[in-house]
Amino acid sequence: MGINFDFLVDGLSLLFALMITGIGALVFLYTSAYMQGDRYLDRFYGYLCLFMGAMLGMVLSDNIFTLFVFWELTSISSFFLIGYNNESKASRKSALISLTVTGLGGFFLLAAFALIGNITGTYSINEMIGSAAVLKAHELYLLIIIFLFIAAFSKSAQFPLHFWLPGAMKAPTPVSTYLHSATMVKAGIYLLARFTPVLGGVLVWNNTLTIVGGFTMVYAAFHSIFKKDLKEILAFSTISALGMLVFLLGLGTSEALLAATVYIVVHALYKAGLFLVTGIIDHETGTRKIFKLSGLRKVMMPVAIAGLLAMISNAGIPPSFGFIGKDLIYESALQLNMNATVLTAVAVLANTLLLYASILVGIKPFAGPLPDTYKEVHLPDWRLWVPPLFLGAVGIILGLFPVIVEGGIITPALLSMHPTAPKIHLKLWHGFNLVLGLSAVTIMGGLLLYFSLKPSIRHEVWLAKFNKLSPQNLAIYLSRKFRDFAGLWTRLLQNGYVRIYVLVIISFLTALLAYQSFTQVRFYVDPAKISPLTSAEMVVMLILITAILYLVYTPSRLAAVAAMGVIGYCICLIFVFYSAPDLAMTQFAVDTLTVILFVLVLYRLPKYITYSNWLIRLRDGLVALFFGLLITILGLEVLNEPTSKETTQFFAENSYTLAKGKNVVNVILVDYRGIDTMVEITVLTIAALGVFALLKLQLNKYDQEL
Amino acid sequence: MEIILAIIVGLLYASGIYLMLRRSLVKLVIGLVLLGNGVNLLIFLLGGLVKGKPPIIPPTDTVLGQIYADPVPQALILTAIVISFGLQSFAIVLIKRTYIVLDTDDLDQIHSAEEDEDDY
Numbered sequence: 001m002g003i004n005f006d007f008l009v010d011g012l013s014l015l016f017a018l019m020i021t022g023i024g025a026l027v028f029l030y031t032s033a034y035m036q037g038d039r040y041l042d043r044f045y046g047y048l049c050l051f052m053g054a055m056l057g058m059v060l061s062d063n064i065f066t067l068f069v070f071w072e073l074t075s076i077s078s079f080f081l082i083g084y085n086n087e088s089k090a091s092r093k094s095a096l097i098s099l100t101v102t103g104l105g106g107f108f109l110l111a112a113f114a115l116i117g118n119i120t121g122t123y124s125i126n127e128m129i130g131s132a133a134v135l136k137a138h139e140l141y142l143l144i145i146i147f148l149f150i151a152a153f154s155k156s157a158q159f160p161l162h163f164w165l166p167g168a169m170k171a172p173t174p175v176s177t178y179l180h181s182a183t184m185v186k187a188g189i190y191l192l193a194r195f196t197p198v199l200g201g202v203l204v205w206n207n208t209l210t211i212v213g214g215f216t217m218v219y220a221a222f223h224s225i226f227k228k229d230l231k232e233i234l235a236f237s238t239i240s241a242l243g244m245l246v247f248l249l250g251l252g253t254s255e256a257l258l259a260a261t262v263y264i265v266v267h268a269l270y271k272a273g274l275f276l277v278t279g280i281i282d283h284e285t286g287t288r289k290i291f292k293l294s295g296l297r298k299v300m301m302p303v304a305i306a307g308l309l310a311m312i313s314n315a316g317i318p319p320s321f322g323f324i325g326k327d328l329i330y331e332s333a334l335q336l337n338m339n340a341t342v343l344t345a346v347a348v349l350a351n352t353l354l355l356y357a358s359i360l361v362g363i364k365p366f367a368g369p370l371p372d373t374y375k376e377v378h379l380p381d382w383r384l385w386v387p388p389l390f391l392g393a394v395g396i397i398l399g400l401f402p403v404i405v406e407g408g409i410i411t412p413a414l415l416s417m418h419p420t421a422p423k424i425h426l427k428l429w430h431g432f433n434l435v436l437g438l439s440a441v442t443i444m445g446g447l448l449l450y451f452s453l454k455p456s457i458r459h460e461v462w463l464a465k466f467n468k469l470s471p472q473n474l475a476i477y478l479s480r481k482f483r484d485f486a487g488l489w490t491r492l493l494q495n496g497y498v499r500i501y502v503l504v505i506i507s508f509l510t511a512l513l514a515y516q517s518f519t520q521v522r523f524y525v526d527p528a529k530i531s532p533l534t535s536a537e538m539v540v541m542l543i544l545i546t547a548i549l550y551l552v553y554t555p556s557r558l559a560a561v562a563a564m565g566v567i568g569y570c571i572c573l574i575f576v577f578y579s580a581p582d583l584a585m586t587q588f589a590v591d592t593l594t595v596i597l598f599v600l601v602l603y604r605l606p607k608y609i610t611y612s613n614w615l616i617r618l619r620d621g622l623v624a625l626f627f628g629l630l631i632t633i634l635g636l637e638v639l640n641e642p643t644s645k646e647t648t649q650f651f652a653e654n655s656y657t658l659a660k661g662k663n664v665v666n667v668i669l670v671d672y673r674g675i676d677t678m679v680e681i682t683v684l685t686i687a688a689l690g691v692f693a694l695l696k697l698q699l700n701k702y703d704q705e706l
Numbered sequence: 707m708e709i710i711l712a713i714i715v716g717l718l719y720a721s722g723i724y725l726m727l728r729r730s731l732v733k734l735v736i737g738l739v740l741l742g743n744g745v746n747l748l749i750f751l752l753g754g755l756v757k758g759k760p761p762i763i764p765p766t767d768t769v770l771g772q773i774y775a776d777p778v779p780q781a782l783i784l785t786a787i788v789i790s791f792g793l794q795s796f797a798i799v800l801i802k803r804t805y806i807v808l809d810t811d812d813l814d815q816i817h818s819a820e821e822d823e824d825d826y
Contacts (some may be wrong), residue, residue, distance in 0.1 A: 413807040579760040579775035590791040620727040628720025652770035662779040664761040687792035
């Protein structure tokens with residue numbers, strides 16, 4: 001099959017693996033205090049470990065199908081984690097939505113991978129890079145990248161598949177931190193980055209990513225500033241940051257890819273930090289509503305410092321690592337040949353809005369006077385506040401000394417996306433230039449926004465008006481319609497009426513046979529093969545036809561059964577005429593028994609009631625007659641075909657010589673097909689036992705009422 | 707002869723199907739019987755009609771003579787007749803039991819529409 005556990009560590013994998021394990025370790029530490037005393041803590045750790053393993057496997061896989069399996073595993077473990085509070089309905093619903101969206105992406109990923117594998121003839125990503133030119137020139141290229149984009153966008157929450165991410169915030173905060181800011185949502189980014197050297201560099205690739213990413217980052221940043229719940233603000237700012245990454249991958253120049261690499265690290269550091277801070281606030285005060293919180297620095301100083309550090313990195317204020325990242329973003333946007341101004345402006349706008357959001361989360365809860373309600377709040381366990389503080393500090397240290405990560409992590413990661421990228425040098429200070437000016441504009445804009453736009457419930461209400469048109473509601477609407485359609489379809493085909501089933505099957509069969517008959521059959525009967533008709537036979541046939549017609553029309557059950565008996569006896573006579581004495585005897589016995597049984601059962605049933613109107617009867621009659629006609633035509637047609645008499649010859653010669661029987665039919669039944677006959681007898685015995693049991697069964701009153 | 711027999715087979719099929727499309731349980735079973743008869747006759751017809759030459763080896767011979775009725779379709783039909791008898795008798799008794807318990811032979815009243823009101 002060529003599907004192996006091939007693992008490969010290159011720069012890009014290493015970057016992600018370090019993020020997963022590093023932030024993972026802090027999250028585990030944090031969880032031990034945050035979830036202390038939880039009833040299902042063991043389960044929670046299990047899910048978290050499952051997720052971590054899946055995520056690591058995904059970024060380290062070289063085989064596309066192993067990658068796919070791990071990709072799906074992250075979706076599944078994420079489902080369990082989001083729905084962890086399984087007693088809450090909202091939590092269950094969010095889990096389902098996120099599983100649906102990311103699972104849908106998984107389908108497309110598999111399709112894309114199957115196509116890629118077929119075209120390149122290898123399942124190894126590393127080997128695919130050699131076939132990149134073939135892939136890009138292939139006629140299915142467009143389809144492949146569409147599938148790949150759907151997968152990446154669903155996982156990395158790009159518009160219009162972004163709506164599951166805010167819902168996923170129903171999960172406990174450690175989960176939000178780990179999955180929905182730092183790692184899992186980056187899986188889509190990883191996928192795009194991983195396939196940049198294989199599929200990237202084509203105009204449609206770049207433009208799609210730039211447009212979708214650019215739109216998502218502004219759209220989500222705009223939403224984030226109106227949210228009042230700390231975690232929701234963070235959710236939307238995460239979507240926006242992911243949009244930024246997609247945007248940078250779309251620009252595709254070596255500067256943009258460098259900016260993306262740095263921004264992945266920056267974002268992971270500050271977003272995880274902010275989430276952890278939010279978790280502490282929620283844990284200690286019991287609320288995440290932004291307008292209720294203030295002055296918390298007086299009771300939990302280290303947490304406030306952690307928030308401030310994360311916010312500085314988020315806002316891109318020197319000397320943080322975020323500042324380097326933002327500089328790189330602006331630089332790469334400015335250096336473009338086309339649309340540089342527009343794209344730079346978009347980036348500045350999104351960054352300004354994000355800065356406002358980061359102030360809301362990182363500073364607002366800690367600034368100002370402390371309300372009386374929170375006087376009792378105290379500094380939590382060290383396991384809670386050390387991780388965010390550590391992350392914040394790393395953000396600043398990396399800003400001051402970018403050389404720590406430059407050679408070991410950033411450069412290899414860049415090279416695995418862009419093998420011919422020039423040597424890079426990260427530095428904090430670039431001198432006074434346009435980029436610095438843009439940074440200043442961003443910071444000023446964000447601060448201005450903070451002081452002019454006070455959080456209020458009004459904005460949320462205003463935004464809620466557009467809910468009807470949001471992708472989330474459209475998706476739910478569509479899935480509901482799909483369900484209704486499935487119900488309708490099932491009710492149409494599986495309606496529970498036997499006669500409708502029969503009607504559909506027979507009509508379909510008739511149509512098929514009729515088509516075949518009109519195109520293939522010659523309607524020709526060989527006169528030589530027709531045997532002459534005697535008067536006795538003539539009479540029997542007439543009786544038979546009369547009995548059939550009578551049977552169909554009679555209103556009395558007893559008469560119908562009698563007619564059935566007549567038909568049976570007539571067939572019996574036909575067997576006699578045409579040299580089948582054994583058949584005649586069997587038919588006679590069976591027919592007699594059937595009629596007797598029928599009469600025994602029917603004598604106390606009422607007369608037929610005509611249930612259907614003449615129109616339905618006409619329809620059924622036409623279908624039945626047409627089908628009968630086709631059978632007649634087919635029968636005559638088959639008679640024209642020459643038949644092979646080899647088997648018959650064998651029985652004719654060997655019945656006596658081998659089996660010592662002179663009646664060939666009997667010899668076939670009891671000798672050559674003896675076991676078959678024995679099984680038949682068994683079936684009859686079982687049927688007889690069933691008949692006996694049903695006749696003798698006496699139901700008591702209680703059972704009858706059931 | 708073959709033509710008339712073919713027409714009769716078609717008629718048996720038609721009447722069998724027509725009766726199976728009715729709402730009465732009794733008619734359904736009678737339709738089944740007719741359909742079975744039609745199938746048997748069809749096989750018999752396609753095996754070739756031979757008059758007065760049953761596939762029985764004469765006392766003086768050890769093999770069948772030149773012209774004789776084909777024993778293979780006959781063996782098939784014999785099995786079919788017996789098996790369909792098993793089916794029919796069981797069905798007939800079921801009709802009776804159904805009538806005793808439900809007091810009707812109308813398929814629409816027997817058919818209990820699952821009242822699965824959607825509450826998901």
